Amino acid sequence: MDLSARGIAKSVVKRANSFGATPISSRGVLNRALGPGALKKAAGGKVVLVTGASTGIGRAAAVKLAAAGAQVLVVARSEDLLTELVHEITREGGTAFAYRCDMTDLEQIDALVSKVLDRHGHVDVLVNNAGMSIRRKVRHSVDRFHDFERPMHLNYFAAVRLTMGLLPTMVERENGHVINISSWAAMLHPARFSGYTASKAALEAWSDCVQGEVLDDGVVFTNVRMPLVRTPMITPTKLYSRMPALSMDQAADVVCDAVVSRSRRVTPLVAAWAAFAESVSPGFGDYLRKNAI
Numbered sequence: 001m002d003l004s005a006r007g008i009a010k011s012v013v014k015r016a017n018s019f020g021a022t023p024i025s026s027r028g029v030l031n032r033a034l035g036p037g038a039l040k041k042a043a044g045g046k047v048v049l050v051t052g053a054s055t056g057i058g059r060a061a062a063v064k065l066a067a068a069g070a071q072v073l074v075v076a077r078s079e080d081l082l083t084e085l086v087h088e089i090t091r092e093g094g095t096a097f098a099y100r101c102d103m104t105d106l107e108q109i110d111a112l113v114s115k116v117l118d119r120h121g122h123v124d125v126l127v128n129n130a131g132m133s134i135r136r137k138v139r140h141s142v143d144r145f146h147d148f149e150r151p152m153h154l155n156y157f158a159a160v161r162l163t164m165g166l167l168p169t170m171v172e173r174e175n176g177h178v179i180n181i182s183s184w185a186a187m188l189h190p191a192r193f194s195g196y197t198a199s200k201a202a203l204e205a206w207s208d209c210v211q212g213e214v215l216d217d218g219v220v221f222t223n224v225r226m227p228l229v230r231t232p233m234i235t236p237t238k239l240y241s242r243m244p245a246l247s248m249d250q251a252a253d254v255v256c257d258a259v260v261s262r263s264r265r266v267t268p269l270v271a272a273w274a275a276f277a278e279s280v281s282p283g284f285g286d287y288l289r290k291n292a293i
């Protein structure tokens with residue numbers, strides 16, 4: 001048995017993997033042993049729908065998945081950015097289709113489902129990535145109830161509606177993978193992010209409940225608790241420029257790894273330790289929350 005720090009770390013990662021969990025370090029997923037060939041095998045020829053693909057993590061993941069041979073369906077509101085992305089992917093020899101959809105409008109999501117199923121027949125992998133974040137103290141939201149409604153509409157209801165639309169064909173085909181781009185906030189419950197955190201936690205909880213219902217139908221839900229990533233979403237918060245964060249490329253690798261591993265959880269190690277410490281002592285979590293940013 002290898003008792004060096006590296007050996008112990010390897011065995012922790014291996015054990016976590018065997019329980020359906022993938023740990024993330026500050027440089028991305030820890031089990032990169034999956035290798036580039038594994039993504040081609042897992043994603044090649046698959047129909048992969050990525051929401052929020054016009055920028056950030058969704059865009060970077062769509063490019064990598066298309067390069068691995070997936071037919072990528074990219075969804076967002078910014079039609080021009082989606083068209084540009086489709087051209088970029090096509091130029092590189094990949095296949096992509098753009099679907100404009102404002103996901104805060106449930107009717108547009110239903111129309112998207114119909115179009116996608118008519119044209120592609122099914123979706124193998126759904127990446128629920130479109131999202132928005134709000135960082136504001138509750139006392140400043142007293143007259144702004146929409147600070148809680150807006151993240152719920154996009155981060156929770158939209159993802160649920162789209163998943164509900166695609167789930168029946170996944171169950172029928174006994175094959176499907178739903179990857180939720182959640183956040184480590186859903187574990188750490190940071191101060192000032194109550195609306196955002198609640199919406200991500202709701203999607204994780206909903207997915208876990210449904211997982212129990214489709215366990216024997218070949219459908220897997222993965223909750224990716226993404227740590228901080230340098231994307232347009234965090235640009236307005238100056239403080240984040242000084243904090244460690246994954247690059248968009250590293251975050252896209254995290255998503256691609258989830259496609260390969262079909263892990264139930266992808267979790268930053270630091271968040272796992274913090275959540276464990278809080279389960280033993282809630283006061284510890286409160287102390288961190290009060291004193292962190």
Ligand SMILES: NC(=O)c1ccc[n+]([C@@H]2O[C@H](COP(=O)([O-])OP(=O)(O)OC[C@H]3O[C@@H](n4cnc5c(N)ncnc54)[C@H](OP(=O)(O)O)[C@@H]3O)[C@@H](O)[C@H]2O)c1
Nearest residue numbers: 052054055056057076077078103130131226228229231233
């Ligand atoms: N960046 C981070 O540090 C971080 C950390 C943890 C989790 N996450 C999660 O990662 C996901 C991606 O975030 P990101 O950082 O890549 O942010 P981003 O660059 O701001 O991308 C957000 C995406 O969502 C789309 N979107 C926003 N509103 C929409 C709507 N109403 N209908 C359809 N699409 C909509 C945007 O496209 P359009 O504007 O063109 O519609 C864009 O493509 C989010 O769910 C976020 O919560 C991010």
